[in-house]
Amino acid sequence: MSGSVVYLILAINSVEVDWFRVYEGLERGWRFIQGFLTPDFSSRWQDIQIGLIESLTMTLTSTVAGVLVSVPIGIGAARNLAPAPVYMFCRSIITLSRSFQEIIIAILLVSMFGFGPFAGFLTLTFASIGFLSKLLAEDIEDCDSAQIDAIRASGARWWQVVNYAVQPQVMPRLIGLSLYRLDINFRESSVIGIVGAGGVGATLNTAIDRYEYDSAGAILIIIIAIVLVVEYSSSYIRRWVQ
Amino acid sequence: MISGADTQIWQFRTPKQHILRWLGWFWLVALTVFCWNLMTEDTIWAFVADAPRQASDIGGRMLPPRWGYLNQLWQPLWDTLNIATLGTLIGVIIAIPVAFLAAGNTTPSRYFVRPVALLIIVTSRSINSLIWALLLVAIIGPGLLAGIIAIGLRSIGFVAKLLYEAIEEIDEKQVEAIRATGASGAQIIDYAIIPQILPAFWGISVFRWDINIRESTILGLVGAGGLGLQLQSSLSTLAWNQVTVIFLVILATVIVSEWVSAKVRQAVL
Amino acid sequence: MLELKALSKTYKTGDRALSDISFSVPAGQVVGLIGPSGAGKSSLIRCINRLVEPTAGSVCLGETELTTLNGRALRQARRRIGMIFQEYALVERLTVMENVLSGRLSYVSSWRSFLRRFPQADIDQAFSLLNRVGLGDHCNKRADELSGGQRQRVGIARALEQNPELLLADEPTASLDPKTSRQIMRLIQSVCREMNLPAIINIHDVVLAQNFTDRIIGLRAGKVVFDGLPSTLSHEALTRIYGAEDWGQMQQANEPQDDDVLLDNTLNSSLNSSLDSSPMLVSS
Known part of the structure; x- marks a missing residue:
């Protein structure tokens, strides 16, 4: 307890604050809130539109690609289906993908593939693989082993065991996870633009740099609205899949 | 052996379910392809093709790490x-x-x-x-x-x-x-x-x-x-x-x- | 005909589940495997179709030695052995028909099974089996819509769909009520009669075992301590299997009732006269 108090005092003391600058900023903060309340969709609409299209296309393509790659890796990373060498290999891919922030991956990929949404697509796909494969593998490991035994006992091939015993059990959750990742990918797609990987983040970055808070407010409102739509429709689809 | 059953047809899904499913997949694939085309419209493929070279270039510059820099990172x-x-x-x-x-x-x-x-x-x-x-x-x-x-x-x-x-x-x-x-x-x-x-x-x-x-x-x-x-x-x-x-x-x-x-x-x- | 010779299983944890089990089951004989929890009943059944790997000994089904098989040969041996599970082990999100047809998986290519395009002969057989177990009009329901007894009937149909030469049942009545349990046991017994199919049924309920099997094998701590006709299962033998208890009380309370006339009664009545083997009592 006293340790945490000491830490807090040390931590707070190490934060140097230029209170005059903050005081000055309050006026700008107030302008941002005003901009958020009276958003300006029209004057930067061209840029916003381009950014949004990039974000949305990146989101969908990277989620689809992520799911396609994650399914084999997820199966390979499930202890009850994969032999030990395959298991180790797939688990290390997952660890690698999960260790780094999207932004850091984006920086590397942008410097390799150049600016634009293609680097963003690769970034989001790479990040999706770690997320989806890990959760899918856990889900496969949680499968009812009696159902797997029953199919195996009929003399089915490995591939048929996956198709008949595992797939029916994990399919609803795989769809749920994919929709959840779609949601995350959209949110991330609005950020990686800051380092040049395409999407509405670049537009937002420019608007804030130019102190155009009404345009920035408009972009944020659009992001929030799209996140809401994705969240609601995915909860609807999930209920329908059950 | 069990015998004497007349031939019955079993369909995995009704024709309507079949079509709906097919349409659903078709729609998803079409949408993905459409998005892909839209996204890569302005992609300069020469840069993409160049990526392996860039990667090895950057990789070469990243190694060996400059360990001395570590001292500037504690703060x-x-x-x-x-x-x-x-x-x-x-x-x-x-x-x-x-x-x-x-x-x-x-x-x-x-x-x-x-x-x-x-x-x-x-x-x-x-x-x-x-x-x-x-x-x-x-x-x-x-x-x-x-x-x-x-x-x-x-x-x-x-x-x-x-x-x-x-x-x-x-x-x-x-x-x-x-x-x-x-x-x-x-x-x-x-x-x-x-x-x-x-x-x-x-x-x-x-x-x-x-x-x-x-x-x-x-x-x-x-x-x-x-x-x-x-x-x-x-x-x-x-x-x-x-x-x-x-x-x-x-x-x-x-x-x-x-x-x-x-x-x-x-x-x- | 199934023959076990000196079958042993020791788990990695060091638990000795089975030691030196030998017996043979001729065609058409229904064997009830009884014993306290942890006696190795489940391990024994699973060693036969190699869901559990035996540590030593041999399992012969007809001419085939099962313990040395691998890959394709193992799968082809497994399809000769139908298995019925505790808690049914149906794939719950598949339809009844898909579950029954999954018994044919080893006969069709992966691609055909993926598209659910089974040969018409397999589908015909599945329909007739579903009719046989009384579920003819449930084939398009999802397995999790059925009641416990119905699910176990699907489990039986799935096992028979393999055209097995041997039937294994692991506590087939463990989660069913007494009446449904009797119906399921009677169904297993009568299909075994019809097809001259040998079966090993691992079962907790001694009275049920006595009523519906031709021979009883008692396991205790991984060893066979009783092997004989159900009628010879004396209080002394029960004590040897389970330990001391007032066994007279149990048998009085569980006199067979004739409340369930659902399935072939004619076959039941010929039950005791058609025993084609005479197992002997072994001493342990």
């Missing part, structure tokens, strides 16, 4: 930890009342207060901490404070959402039992609700702290202090051998924080 690392911890603290402190206002069973008003609380949660959740940092750096200037507040603002939504879901799942019988003793509203929260959600609360907070450590490593890219600041300056001077050292420090920090949070969650749950 930013300390700052990063502080951003994450103080930010989480602020986020959690604000998230608690928001969660109680948002939970259907504790909100004072379903039609006025609850929607406002939910709006706060959605706004906070939809906007990445890097964007919050971008805004705050523009408003209050670069530095640790902007990073701390950015992390705090992003954490409110996350913690409040999980917390209010936990509050909504509590056992109502215990609440009734306390109410039956004639307790006031605040006393009911104190005696019947808090004991039930306390483990979930600690679990959520530590989980968010773990995520915040990851996020605070990059906030410096937009000027909000910590390791990201060093990353930004190394990148802009193309000092890739320093970038490697920063990546390794980030990786180590993330692994340690994940281990700590797993231990703490094990202890409270």
Whole structure:
């Protein structure tokens, strides 16, 4: 307890604050809130539109690609289906993908593939693989082993065991996870633009740099609205899949 | 052997289900292809084809890491930890009342207060901490404070959402039992609700702290202090051998924080 | 005909589940495997179709030695052995028909099974088996819509769909009520009669075992301590299997009732006269 108090005092003391600058900023903060309340969709609409299209296309393509790659890796990373060498290999891919922030991956990929949404697509796909494969593998490991035994006992091939015993059990959750990742990918797609990987983040970055808070407010409102739509429709689809 | 059955047709799915399914897949594939084309319209494929060469070039510059640079990283690392911890603290402190206002069973008003609380949660959740940092750096200037507040603002939504879901799942019988003793509203929260959600609360907070450590490593890219600041300056001077050292420090920090949070969650749950 | 010779199983944890088990089951004989929990009943059944790997000994089904098989040969041996599970082990999100047809998986290519394009002969057989177990009009329901007894009937149909030469049943009545349990046991017994199919049924309920099997094998701590006709299962033998208890009380309370006339009664009445083997009592 006293340790945490000491830490807090040390931590707070190490934060140097230029209170005059903050005081000055309050006026700008107030302008941002005003901009958020009276958003300006029209004057930067061209840029916003381009950014949004990039974000949305990146989101969908990277989620689809992520799911396609994650399914084999997820199966390979499930202890009850994969032999030990395959298991180790797939688990290390997952660890690698999960260790780094999207932004850091984006920086590397942008410097390799150049600016634009293609680097963003690769970034989001790479990040999706770690997320989806890990959760899918856990889900496969949680499968009812009696159902797997029953199919195996009929003399089915490995591939048929996956198709008949595992797939029916994990399919609803795989769809749920994919929709959840779609949601995350959209949110991330609005950020990686800051380092040049395409999407509405670049537009937002420019608007804030130019102190155009009404345009920035408009972009944020659009992001929030799209996140809401994705969240609601995915909860609807999930209920329908059950 | 069993015999004597006349031939019956078995169809896996009815024709209508079959068509619907087929249409669904077709639609998804078509949409993906359409998006792909739209996305790659302006892609310069020569750059993409050049990527392996670029990668080996960068790889060559990243190695060997410039270990001497490590000494300049201790201060930013300390700052990063502080951003994450103080930010989480602020986020959690604000998230608690928001969660109680948002939970259907504790909100004072379903039609006025609850929607406002939910709006706060959605706004906070939809906007990445890097964007919050971008805004705050523009408003209050670069530095640790902007990073701390950015992390705090992003954490409110996350913690409040999980917390209010936990509050909504509590056992109502215990609440009734306390109410039956004639307790006031605040006393009911104190005696019947808090004991039930306390483990979930600690679990959520530590989980968010773990995520915040990851996020605070990059906030410096937009000027909000910590390791990201060093990353930004190394990148802009193309000092890739320093970038490697920063990546390794980030990786180590993330692994340690994940281990700590797993231990703490094990202890409270 | 199934023959076990000196079959042993020791788990990695060091638990000796089976030691030196030998017996043979001729065609058409229904064997009830009884014994306390942890006696190795489940391990024994699973060693036969190699869901559990035996540590030593041999299992012969007809001419085939099962313990040395691998890959394709193991799968082709497994399809000769139908298995009925505790808690049914149906794939719950598949339809009844898909579950029954999954008994044919080893006969069709992966591609055909993926598209659910089974040969018409397999589908015909599945329909007639479903009619046989009384579920003819449930074939398009999802397995999790059925009641416990109905699910176990699907489990039986799935096992028979393999055209097995041997039937294994692992506590087939463990989660069923007494009446449904009797119906399921009677169904297993009568299909074994019809097809001259040997079966090993691992079962907790001694009275049920006595009523519906031709021979009882008692296991205790991984060893066979009783092997004989159900009628010879004396109180002394029960004590040897399970330990001391007032066994007289149990048998009085569980006199067979004739409340369930659902399935082939003619076959039941010929039950005791058609025993084609005479197992002997072994001493332990």
